[in-house]
Amino acid sequence: MAEDLNWAVGGEAGDGIDSTGKIFAQALARAGRHVFTSKDFASRIRGGYTAYKIRTAVEDVQSVVDRLDILVALTQRTIDENVDELHDGSAIIYDGERSWEADIPDGATAVDVPLKSLAEEAGGAIMRNIVALGAACEITGFDVEYLDEALEKRFGGKGSKIVQNNKAAARAGQEYVQANYDLDLGYDLEVTDEDYVLLNGNEAIGMGALAAGCRFYAGYPITPATSIMEYLTGRIEEYGGHVVQAEDELSAINMALGAARGGARSMTATSGAGVDLMTETFGLVATSETPLVITDVQRSGPSTGMPTKQEQGDLNMALYAGHGEVPRFVVAPTTITECFWKTIKAFNLAEKYNTPVFLVSDLAMSVTEQTFPPEAFDMDDVEIDRGKLVDDDGVDEWLDSQGRFRAHAVTDDGVSPRAKPGTVDGAHMSTGLEHDELGRRTEAQDERVRQVDKRNRKVETAKNTEEWEYRDFGDPDADNLVISWGSNEGALVEALEYLEDDGIDVRVISVPYIFPRPDLTEEIEAAEETIVVECNATGQFADVIEHDTLTRVKRINKYTGVRFKADELAEEITDQLSEEVPA
Amino acid sequence: MSSDVRFTDFKSDKQPTWCPGCGDFGTMNGMMKALAGTGNDPDNTFVVAGIGCSGKIGTYMHSYALHGVHGRALPVGTGVKMARPDIEVMVAGGDGDGYSIGAGHFVHAVRRNVDMSYVVMDNRIYGLTKGQASPTSRSDFETSTTPEGPQQPPVNPLALALASGATFIAQSFASDALRHQEIVEAAIEHDGFGFVNVFSPCVTFNDVDTYDYFRDTLVDLEEAGHDPNDYESAKEVILDADKEYQGVMYQDEQSVPYHEQHGVTEDMSEIPDGAPEDAMDLVREFY
Numbered sequence: 001m002a003e004d005l006n007w008a009v010g011g012e013a014g015d016g017i018d019s020t021g022k023i024f025a026q027a028l029a030r031a032g033r034h035v036f037t038s039k040d041f042a043s044r045i046r047g048g049y050t051a052y053k054i055r056t057a058v059e060d061v062q063s064v065v066d067r068l069d070i071l072v073a074l075t076q077r078t079i080d081e082n083v084d085e086l087h088d089g090s091a092i093i094y095d096g097e098r099s100w101e102a103d104i105p106d107g108a109t110a111v112d113v114p115l116k117s118l119a120e121e122a123g124g125a126i127m128r129n130i131v132a133l134g135a136a137c138e139i140t141g142f143d144v145e146y147l148d149e150a151l152e153k154r155f156g157g158k159g160s161k162i163v164q165n166n167k168a169a170a171r172a173g174q175e176y177v178q179a180n181y182d183l184d185l186g187y188d189l190e191v192t193d194e195d196y197v198l199l200n201g202n203e204a205i206g207m208g209a210l211a212a213g214c215r216f217y218a219g220y221p222i223t224p225a226t227s228i229m230e231y232l233t234g235r236i237e238e239y240g241g242h243v244v245q246a247e248d249e250l251s252a253i254n255m256a257l258g259a260a261r262g263g264a265r266s267m268t269a270t271s272g273a274g275v276d277l278m279t280e281t282f283g284l285v286a287t288s289e290t291p292l293v294i295t296d297v298q299r300s301g302p303s304t305g306m307p308t309k310q311e312q313g314d315l316n317m318a319l320y321a322g323h324g325e326v327p328r329f330v331v332a333p334t335t336i337t338e339c340f341w342k343t344i345k346a347f348n349l350a351e352k353y354n355t356p357v358f359l360v361s362d363l364a365m366s367v368t369e370q371t372f373p374p375e376a377f378d379m380d381d382v383e384i385d386r387g388k389l390v391d392d393d394g395v396d397e398w399l400d401s402q403g404r405f406r407a408h409a410v411t412d413d414g415v416s417p418r419a420k421p422g423t424v425d426g427a428h429m430s431t432g433l434e435h436d437e438l439g440r441r442t443e444a445q446d447e448r449v450r451q452v453d454k455r456n457r458k459v460e461t462a463k464n465t466e467e468w469e470y471r472d473f474g475d476p477d478a479d480n481l482v483i484s485w486g487s488n489e490g491a492l493v494e495a496l497e498y499l500e501d502d503g504i505d506v507r508v509i510s511v512p513y514i515f516p517r518p519d520l521t522e523e524i525e526a527a528e529e530t531i532v533v534e535c536n537a538t539g540q541f542a543d544v545i546e547h548d549t550l551t552r553v554k555r556i557n558k559y560t561g562v563r564f565k566a567d568e569l570a571e572e573i574t575d576q577l578s579e580e581v582p583a
Numbered sequence: 584m585s586s587d588v589r590f591t592d593f594k595s596d597k598q599p600t601w602c603p604g605c606g607d608f609g610t611m612n613g614m615m616k617a618l619a620g621t622g623n624d625p626d627n628t629f630v631v632a633g634i635g636c637s638g639k640i641g642t643y644m645h646s647y648a649l650h651g652v653h654g655r656a657l658p659v660g661t662g663v664k665m666a667r668p669d670i671e672v673m674v675a676g677g678d679g680d681g682y683s684i685g686a687g688h689f690v691h692a693v694r695r696n697v698d699m700s701y702v703v704m705d706n707r708i709y710g711l712t713k714g715q716a717s718p719t720s721r722s723d724f725e726t727s728t729t730p731e732g733p734q735q736p737p738v739n740p741l742a743l744a745l746a747s748g749a750t751f752i753a754q755s756f757a758s759d760a761l762r763h764q765e766i767v768e769a770a771i772e773h774d775g776f777g778f779v780n781v782f783s784p785c786v787t788f789n790d791v792d793t794y795d796y797f798r799d800t801l802v803d804l805e806e807a808g809h810d811p812n813d814y815e816s817a818k819e820v821i822l823d824a825d826k827e828y829q830g831v832m833y834q835d836e837q838s839v840p841y842h843e844q845h846g847v848t849e850d851m852s853e854i855p856d857g858a859p860e861d862a863m864d865l866v867r868e869f870y
Contacts, residue, residue, distance in 0.1 A: 029870075197869035207865050213854030216666050218658075239859055240849035242665055247691040251658040254651065258631070258662020261649050262670065263852025266662070281652050288649060377866045382858035402596075420852050421647040421663070421670045427625040429595075429641050431650035440597055441642055 003057055005140060005187060006067050008082065009129065010051030011074030013044055019154060020072075020129035021052025022369070024136065025198055026150035028056045029371045031142070032192030036061040036490070037369040038563070040081070043223065043307045049077045058190050062335070062370070062490030063566035069187065070139060072132040076100050089185050093135050095128065111135060111181060118172040123165035130166050134173025141188035144174045197374050201339040201365030201487070204377075205295060206231030208343030209267055211382045214293070215241035216259035216266040218252040223307050224366040225269045225297040249277035253294065257281060260290045261430070263389070263420025265347050269295035271363075272314045273304065275321065282322040282356060286455070288430035289408060289416060291350035291357075291387070293343070298362040298486075300561050309561030310364040312486050315540040318358040319515055327455045329353070329462065330514035332360040334471060334489040337376045339365065342512060344382055349466070352387035353458045354418055360514065362535070364563035365487040388417045392424045399425060406437040410450050414457025463516040470518045471510040478505035480577055481527035483520065483553070485511045485541045488533050491564040498570035506573065514541075521549045531556055531576050535563065554579070590619040593628070595645040601636060602710075606783030606794075609757035610704050611640050613781075614673065617767035618646075623671045630673050631660040633685065636711045636785075637677035637704040654685030657692040657701065664697050666851040668842045671771065672699035679709050682718040682738045689740075693747035693776055698840035700770040700777040703740065704757075706785035707792045714788035724791060740780050741821040741832060750775040750838035752821065753831040756797050757783040762805075762829060769831055775838035782827070797827060804830030812836055 009020050018039070025035045036055045042048040053068075055061050068085035071078065072093045079092060079102065086092070088107040096102065096112035104110040113135045115128035122131070130151070137144040151166045177183070199207075206228045209217070217236065219229045233243045241264075246252035252268045259266040270278060275296050285292050298314045300306035318330045329349050333342040339361060346357040390398065398406050398417045407428040409416045416437075419426025429439040434451060436442045471489065474496045484492055489510040499506050507527065511517060524530050524545070530553040532542035537559040545553055556572050558564055593615035601607050618628055628646040632638045634653035641648035647670075651659050660674040681689050681703045692701070707724070709715040716729040719740065723732035744752050751773040755763040763781065770777025782797050809830060810816060817833035820826075842848060 195870065197866055199869040203869070210865060211858040211862050213859075215849075215851035215854065216662065218662065235865070237846065241851055242845065242847045244661070244665065246658065247687055250655060251661075251688055251691070254655040254658035255662035255665070257651070258649070258659035258664075259666035259851065260662070261647070261659070262629070262663045262666030263850075264666035265851075265854060266666070281655065284652050288651075374863070374866045374870075379858035379862035379866070382862070384854065384856055421629050421667055422627055422850075424626050427628075427645060427647050429646075429648035429650060431641065432652060433650065439648075440595075 004055055004061060004065070005057070005069050005189060006053070006055050006065065007070045007136065008051050008053040008068055009072040009132065010040070010049065010078030010081065012046065013042065013048050013050045014046035015074050016129050017050050017052050020133065021054060023147065023150040023154055024133055025054050025369055026153065027146040028054070029196040029198045030149050031146045031189070032194035032196070033058060033189065034061050034196065035198060035369065035371045036063065038064045038364070039367045041308050049075070049081055051078060051081070056189070058192055063494040064563070065565050065567050070136055072129070072136060073102070076103060079103065079105070091139050091183070091185055093132050093139070109183065109185065111139065111177060111183070113173060113176055115173070118176060119169050122169035122172050127166055127169035130169040131173035134170035135177045137170070138174045138177040139183055139185065139187060144170050194373065196371035198369050198371050199336065200227070200367060200369045201336045201361055202227040202297065203231050204336045204339035205269070205343045205359070205361065207377065208340040209347070210235060210239060211340070211379055212344040212347035213265045213384055214267050214347060215239065215264045216256065217268065218244045218246045218255035219268050219270060220246050220249045220252050220274060222271045222274050224299055224363040225271050225274070225295065227366065228269045228295065228297070249274040250280060253278040253281045256292055257285055257290055260292050265351070267293040267295065269297060271297050271299045272301050272317065275314065275317060279321045283324055283326050284432040285356040286326045286328060287432055289354035289455070290430070291354050293346045293350055293357050293359055295359040295361065297366045298360065306561045308363070310362060310535055310563045311559060311561065312362055312535040313540070314360065315485070315514060315536070318360050327459050328356050328358060328515065330358040330360060332486045332512055332514050334486060334510045334512045336365060336368065336370050337372055338512060340377055348383070348385045349462065351389065352385055353415055353462055354387065355458060360486065362487050388415055390417045390419050390423065390426070395419055395423055395426045400438070404438050407439050408435060408437050408451060408454070410437060410454045413461040414454045415461065416454070459516065468513040468516050468518050471512065473508040473510065475505045475507055478507040479528040480504065480506045481509065481523060481530045482506055482533055482573060483509045483511065483530060483545060484533040485514060488535065488564050491566045491569050492533065494566035495569040495573060498567055499573060502574065504574060504577065519548060520545060524549045524551050524553070529554065529577055531573060533564065533569065535559065588619050588624040590616040592625055593618055593644050593646060595643055597642050599643045600639065602787045604786040605636070606706060606757035606785070607636055607640070607704050609760060609763065610702065610781045610783045611643060613755070613757070613760060613763035613767050614675070614702055615644060616764045617771055618671065618673065620764065620768050621771045628671045628673065629663045630675060631656045631663065632675045633677070633680035635677040635680050635709070637675055637680060640675045654680050654683070655688060656680065657685060657688045660699050661692060661695065661697050664699050665842065665847055668848055669850055673771070674699060674701045676701065676703045678703060678705040678707060678717045678719045682740050686718070690743065690747045693744050693749045693778065695841050696750055696775040696838060698775055698842060700767065700779065702767060702770070702779050702781060704783035705740070705780050706783050706789055708785045708789040710785045710788055721791065739821070744778050745818065745821050745833065749778055749833065750835040751777045751831070752817070752833040753779045754829050755779055755781050756801055756829050757781055758794055758797070759829065762803065766829070766831060773834060773838065775840045800827045802826050802828050804828050804832060
């Protein structure tokens with residue numbers, strides 16, 4: 001098991017919890033340590049419990065666990081919310097001078113630091129969280145100097161005085177604990193020469209979009225997708241692109257569709273509630289054969305559900321949304337790096353097959369910040385494939401005998417050419433109505449069948465020529481097979497270590513492609529037991545797997561609104577393996 | 584763009600299925616003439632249409648075109664224009680498409696002031712669904728779904744545009760071919776969102792707002808000496824519920840279109856073969 005430290009800061013929304021946590025995470029990344037963060041937050045601007053949690057180790061960390069070592073508590077509720085994760089070696093940093101009486105659970109070490117007073121001495125009460133970071137450094141044997149660069153990054157724009165004050169505040173906290181406590185909790189954070197970047201899944205999607213040549217984004221703010229829009233705003237312009245905040249999701253997808261008709265690589269992103277609205281236009285995107293990437297950062301539903309909580313409840317929607325039969329691709333990245341690479345793949349698929357691509361992520365991945373070596377995002381490896389985009393010269397071979405562009409030409413591979421406005425002789429209409437090769441409305445039976453077949457043939461072509469590989473972990477010959485989709489991969493990979501310690505061999509297959517998807521028949525037949533793990537109540541992916549392979553599978557479903565944790569998953573898998581297969 | 588474009592170049596080989604005498608014939612002819620008259624050609628023009636009788640226009644015209652979802656034509660046009668500031672974008676709609684299901688988009692498209700024209704075929708009725716009340720139907724206009732009339736005031740699209748910060752508001756009559764063409768041309772040439780509400784009579788289902796009615800009542804603002812650059816007089820004619828007007832009601836000569844306001848000037852369809860040259864900087868930002 002990784003020598004990990006689990007640290008958290010918690011308080012009320014508006015207390016600067018996020019930025020405090022992020023500063024500590026960045027400091028750890030600077031020190032060559034891996035970081036995996038998670039957030040507890042509510043759908044409100046101020047008040048309510050919120051926390052930023054960090055798991056850090058020298059080795060790669062990909063999951064949260066049910067253990068908290070150091071807790072910076074700005075409120076009693078922070079302690080209460082996390083009491084089950086605290087243990088005899090835990091330390092709680094709090095401000096005893098504040099109005100609340102800290103109720104410290106048995107076993108945990110109370111570290112009472114006058115955060116506010118020390119912050120005021122350093123230049124202002126607002127820096128009390130930074131004092132706490134300094135205190136945390138002392139308890140964990142982590143050099144307070146690693147905070148400096150993160151503080152410069154965070155406060156550099158506010159002037160050197162502010163930066164200096166914050167550095168002083170951190171040192172005040174560190175020195176206070178050094179002078180007043182003689183703690184030996186056994187924490188001694190090792191540092192390495194590595195230097196990591198720290199980013200979340202939405203930033204990876206945004207960066208992937210820029211790498212892929214996305215130039216237009218339209219969206220309507222919605223948790224947890226908004227940060228994609230915020231990432232692109234201010235950056236996409238550097239490449240000549242633009243972000244529009246639309247009046248609603250109906251508009252957003254239609255704007256994105258318009259930009260794609262204009263020839264731009266175009267994207268919209270939303271969460272499930274927004275996909276509901278966008279579904280109206282989904283069939284149009286498909287039948288007009290417009291390349292478009294639609295990102296769904298899933299959150300807990302139905303309806304408004306639990307808007308700031310994790311769920312993978314939109315798989316069926318991604319597969320089936322829209323009336324009629326809508327050809328599409330559904331890609332669901334399984335890690336933050338994969339958020340980057342699969343976004344690029346989504347843009348290529350969209351343009352190679354003139355088809356909408358659903359990119360399905362989730363809340364957990366969108367808010368988790370994780371460290372990676374920068375090479376994990378090597379831009380030299382980015383490939384762009386614009387499919388059958390034709391220029392003035394290329395149009396000719398697609399004209400009919402009367403010189404009209406066959407935008408929906410019936411081809412062997414099902415893929416028709418794409419001419420963007422301005423291409424000479426490429427003018428054509430596309431429509432949500434069934435149409436002939438020229439895009440003109442038709443209800444002729446033979447034309448209808450030819451176009452439906454053509455659109456479905458594109459998907460067949462993609463199925464047969466693209467790679468839809470899964471990701472394979474653990475023992476490939478194990479009797480026990482665990483299948484997952486989306487962001488559960490990290491927790492499962494770490495769960496393997498716990499299971500191995502208990503002598504349980506497991507193979508983990510993590511599937512990033514929902515449609516088309518890899519055929520897992522052989523893998524399931526080779527295993528004695530198969531469990532499908534997902535964050536929803538009904539087992540939507542398990543249903544799909546059973547349908548594909550005509551085999552019953554066991555299911556682990558979590559729909560509490562919180563992502564899977566590695567240790568919890570290991571336990572669940574162990575329990576399930578001893579149970580009977582459902583009839 | 585070539586200078587020898589004729590308006591018939593914008594005509595497709597599909598014969599319209601509109602009812603004989605439909606106002607949409609005249610409306611569309613004027614649009615084609617205005618596009619040609621302002622120096623555009625089909626390969627550099629994008630026409631967006633929604634759903635309804637007006638939505639069929641993309642089929643009967645020849646250009647780059649998208650016939651989309653009911654009510655969402657303006658967002659599509661917005662996207663095309665942002666991606667391609669070099670392309671002439673014209674959006675066609677009807678009173679149902681634009682002022683009912685798409686009313687929300689209308690308000691925001693007006694606010695954004697994207698440099699495109701929006702031509703609404705307003706026949707004050709739902710024609711394609713065979714004669715139900717539209718948002719511009721008169722309060723006492725009896726239809727199959729409103730036997731007593733809607734008993735609601737009709738939407739005043741011009742006032743809605745004005746209240747939303749429009750920079751160009753005009754109205755024309757499909758049957759007055761020359762004036763209609765002139766007005767649409769002015770909308771195309773306007774630097775910003777050029778909105779034209781067109782009286783386009785439905786000869787099948789609307790026996791009130793007929794050709795004769797408009798011929799008898801229409802006041803031409805140009806003949807009346809109206810100054811479209813004067814906001815106050817524009818307000819007056821727009822809010823005047825007693826008369827039907829044609830002409831440019833309001834034009835803000837200081838209008839700055841969206842793409843200029845936001846520095847969106849590049850053809851977004853052109854991208855490199857791989858990641859942008861300096862793309863590793865994006866990664867390094869996360870140190």
